[in-house]
Amino acid sequence: MVSIKYYLSQNSIVGVCILYYVLMALVVPGFFGANNTWNLVYNFIPLLILAIGQTFVILTAGIDLSITSIVAVASVVGGYLMSADSGLFSSPLITVLVGITGMVLAGAIIGLINGIAVTRLRMPAFMVTLTSLMFFSGLAIWLTQSKSIYNLPTLLVDAPYKTLLGLPYPVYLAGLVYLVSYLILNKTLVGEWIYAVGTNVKTSWLSGVNITSTIVFVYIISGVCASLGAMIYTARLETGSPVMGQNVLLDVIGAVIIGGTSLFGGKGKLQWTAAGALLMTMLDNSLNLLGMSFFLIMIVKGAIILLTALFNQYQPKSLVHA
Amino acid sequence: MPLYKQILYILWILILFGSCAQKRERPVIGISFETLQTEYWVASVEAVKAECERMGYDFIVAVANGDANRQFEQINNFISLGVSGIVIAPKDSHTVIPIIKAANRAGIPIAVYNRVPAKNTGEYVTVVADNLEISRNTVTYMCELAKASGKKHKALVVLGDLGDINAVNRREGFNQAVKAYPETIEVVAEVPSEWNQEKALSGVTNALQANPDISFIFTSSDFLFPAIVSAMKSADKYYPIGHPKHVVFGGFDGDAMAYRLLKEGYLDADGVQDVFYECEASVQAVIERLAGKSVETTIVDPGFVIHQDNFDEMSSKMWGASF
Numbered sequence: 001m002v003s004i005k006y007y008l009s010q011n012s013i014v015g016v017c018i019l020y021y022v023l024m025a026l027v028v029p030g031f032f033g034a035n036n037t038w039n040l041v042y043n044f045i046p047l048l049i050l051a052i053g054q055t056f057v058i059l060t061a062g063i064d065l066s067i068t069s070i071v072a073v074a075s076v077v078g079g080y081l082m083s084a085d086s087g088l089f090s091s092p093l094i095t096v097l098v099g100i101t102g103m104v105l106a107g108a109i110i111g112l113i114n115g116i117a118v119t120r121l122r123m124p125a126f127m128v129t130l131t132s133l134m135f136f137s138g139l140a141i142w143l144t145q146s147k148s149i150y151n152l153p154t155l156l157v158d159a160p161y162k163t164l165l166g167l168p169y170p171v172y173l174a175g176l177v178y179l180v181s182y183l184i185l186n187k188t189l190v191g192e193w194i195y196a197v198g199t200n201v202k203t204s205w206l207s208g209v210n211i212t213s214t215i216v217f218v219y220i221i222s223g224v225c226a227s228l229g230a231m232i233y234t235a236r237l238e239t240g241s242p243v244m245g246q247n248v249l250l251d252v253i254g255a256v257i258i259g260g261t262s263l264f265g266g267k268g269k270l271q272w273t274a275a276g277a278l279l280m281t282m283l284d285n286s287l288n289l290l291g292m293s294f295f296l297i298m299i300v301k302g303a304i305i306l307l308t309a310l311f312n313q314y315q316p317k318s319l320v321h322a
Numbered sequence: 323m324p325l326y327k328q329i330l331y332i333l334w335i336l337i338l339f340g341s342c343a344q345k346r347e348r349p350v351i352g353i354s355f356e357t358l359q360t361e362y363w364v365a366s367v368e369a370v371k372a373e374c375e376r377m378g379y380d381f382i383v384a385v386a387n388g389d390a391n392r393q394f395e396q397i398n399n400f401i402s403l404g405v406s407g408i409v410i411a412p413k414d415s416h417t418v419i420p421i422i423k424a425a426n427r428a429g430i431p432i433a434v435y436n437r438v439p440a441k442n443t444g445e446y447v448t449v450v451a452d453n454l455e456i457s458r459n460t461v462t463y464m465c466e467l468a469k470a471s472g473k474k475h476k477a478l479v480v481l482g483d484l485g486d487i488n489a490v491n492r493r494e495g496f497n498q499a500v501k502a503y504p505e506t507i508e509v510v511a512e513v514p515s516e517w518n519q520e521k522a523l524s525g526v527t528n529a530l531q532a533n534p535d536i537s538f539i540f541t542s543s544d545f546l547f548p549a550i551v552s553a554m555k556s557a558d559k560y561y562p563i564g565h566p567k568h569v570v571f572g573g574f575d576g577d578a579m580a581y582r583l584l585k586e587g588y589l590d591a592d593g594v595q596d597v598f599y600e601c602e603a604s605v606q607a608v609i610e611r612l613a614g615k616s617v618e619t620t621i622v623d624p625g626f627v628i629h630q631d632n633f634d635e636m637s638s639k640m641w642g643a644s645f
Contacts, residue, residue: 030403039402043395146483146516150416150440157420233391237417247389288399294385294392 013259013275020279024286031286042160044281045174046232048274050248051255052181053225055273056218058256059185060198061265062118062125064219067252069136070110070226071245075233076140078103079149079240082156092153099156103227103234110136111223115216140242149240157238170232177228181221182270194218198265250298254305255280263309350380351608352400356413357388360545361577362597363411365641366435369601370409377609379406390417397421401428407608408432415440415487422446431611433604438487438620447607449621451595453488456625457495457574460593461540463627464572465503467590468538475570477538478511478529480522480546489517492542492574507538515546523549530557537569544575544592544642547583562587563630576628578645584633591629597641599623 025032050067057064080086082099089095110132117128159169185191193214196204205211226245233244259276261268280301287297351374358364367383374381382400386393390413400408401424408425412418415437422444425432433447468475479496482489500507510533513525522541530536530553541550554560554569561567564587573580576594583589603621610617628636637643 033402035404036399036402039398042398148414148416236420237390237394238420239390239417241390241417243388245391247387247392284395285399288384288396289382289403291382293383294387 011269011271011275013272013279017275017279017282020282020286024282028286028289030289036285036289040278040281040285041171042168042236043285044278045170046229047248047251047255047281048174048277049177049225049232050229050252051259051273051277052177052270053222054252054256055259055261055268055270056181056185056194056221056225057125058198058261058263059194059265059268060215060218061201061263062215062218063129063253063263064111064114064222065126065129065249066110066114066132066136067222067226067229068245068247068249069133069140070107070223071230071233071248072140072242073110073136074103074106074227074230075240075244076144076149076242077106077240078231078234079152082152083149083240084151084153085149092155095153096155099153100231103231104224107223107225107227107230108220109223111220111226112216114223115219118219119212119215137242137246144240144242146242148242150238152234152238152240156235160232160236173228173232177225178270178274184221185270190214190217195266198262198267200266250301250305251277251280251284254301257305258308260308348378348380349406349612350382350403351605352397352403352405352408353381353383354386354393354396354400354408354410354412355383356386356390356393356411358385359388360543361579361642361645362543362545362575362595365577365597365645366411366601369597369641370435370605373602373605377605379605379609386413388413390414393417394421394424397424401425401430405430407612409435409604409608411435412437412439419444431608433607435600435604436488447604447611447617447619447621449600449604449607449623450488451600451623451625453491453574454495454498456593456595456627457492457540457542458499459495460572460574460591460627461496461499462502463591463629464538464540464570465499465507468570469503469506471570473537474505475507475538476510476533476536477507477540478513478526478533478536479509480513480515480526480539480541480543480550482542483516484514486517489542496540496542510536515542515549517543517545519546519549522546523553526550526553527556530554530559539569539571541573544573544577544580547573547577547579551583551588560588563590575642576640577642579642581637581640581642581645584628584630584637587630591627592640593625594628594636594640595625596623596639 030036054064078099081088081102082095089098114129114132117123118125162169193209196209197211197214201211230244234240255277256273258279259272261272283301287300353370355363355367371381384396386396393413408430412434418434418439419442422432426444433449435449438448438450481493484490500509511529513529515522551560559569571589572591574593576592580589580592600623607617626636628640
């Protein structure tokens, strides 16, 4: 049997999460309790989904800075397809299904464009995705003329609060995304290729890895995850917004980096990302409950991400799977 | 040690520590502002905090930095903390609806400050300035000044974000006022600022170049004054009252720059929102709801117009004067 001590030695971020939780339970009134635990879960889920997509990209030594624009475009596309103001469909179920499909397609297409630009144009990932960020953020605002989209179907806006076997629907969505991602990274050839590309591109190419397909694939996954995150944000705010998720980029990249996934690729685990996302969520929640200002919270989070990135830089680069 | 024992120990430690967290002695009011980007919001949050303090309540403040999603999460944090009431200045009139629903589900009274929520079935109190009336009165005063000059004036109005009902009402107030003076005022430029300084600067600069004979300017918010004054200086139109090149100039809010411009004689009139009244009313509404009393669902701040003739009398009521 694996002892907790051994497990924590291999997954230090999980230990940090537990330590932080205990510390905050001790000092922050209202932090420890069923209400706040559910609150943490609700806030954690969309961040986890976005961070899982980002993990795929960072494992290949890339980065996807465009996820906030994907969230915005997906929110606008879904909002337009589902709003009663558009009146495209009469059946609520068909409306929601078409809306979700549209959102996922929008995310996948932007991911595909990013992947093709990185591989075919041989541009640095940060340059490609920064350009995408500007282009698609602008597109979302231009398409809506800065206006948000309302009157979304009840079926969608009630979904975050509906439960199945005592667990809210978003928990199942996050569980499904996690499970599929875990299987891809650990049980498929593509998963092997993702780690290989991140570890050494030249060696991977010599070993017969399809570099182009692998990189395009991770950007599509990132786009799809961003659109699924957008679905939760859109549902709970009951609004399709061209500025949806505008400030979430730091949290997403922070969750992956704090988790321990290397910015240089080839090293990382999904459970690390999950723990990183949980820590980011707890940081936000606890500092907020302590009455700390938004700007101070940003400073604290920024400092933690910087320290973790510095720490990771001096860690040995090796193949560590999800 | 067996795994189940290790888990039990951890759970025991968590429960022990959780029970140690100090509870607050006084009831807490959660204050959520979508931004603190302008003096108006800073003055407002300070006034809400002061009123909470005065009434014997603790408070906790969260600022969402313009992010409706973050504001939603912050309100949920307040709810899980068990606050007694919530005062919120929301991002917009629609994204506040799920927030109202969340507060209602938790049975926590909520006052919506400064922005009227879109139509919904939730329970809340709205405290808002009469934007239409205040801007109409302000612009009417400016029109009277223009009329007294005996000349026909070409007017420029700087609009806010037209997704914001306050901006819409201020534009409507402006339109209603100038409509009554067709012989004196001709509106030649409507500059959309979307509550953005840079857009206001470029828009006003372009409008003054296209219409160099503009002699009447009204802005939907005082926080845009730095951009507008800069554009007026570039166009050689920034002169004090009494100078032949003076432009009839007015604004809305009552901030510190409006106070200074009035005092220095550059600004003719300003519509003032009574921040102190609105903030006190917001906190009082929450407290009265907590006490089970019935409260008006909408509390309107009538505001007032400050101008050169009543400056000495009214400036002490202008929130920007003490900023």
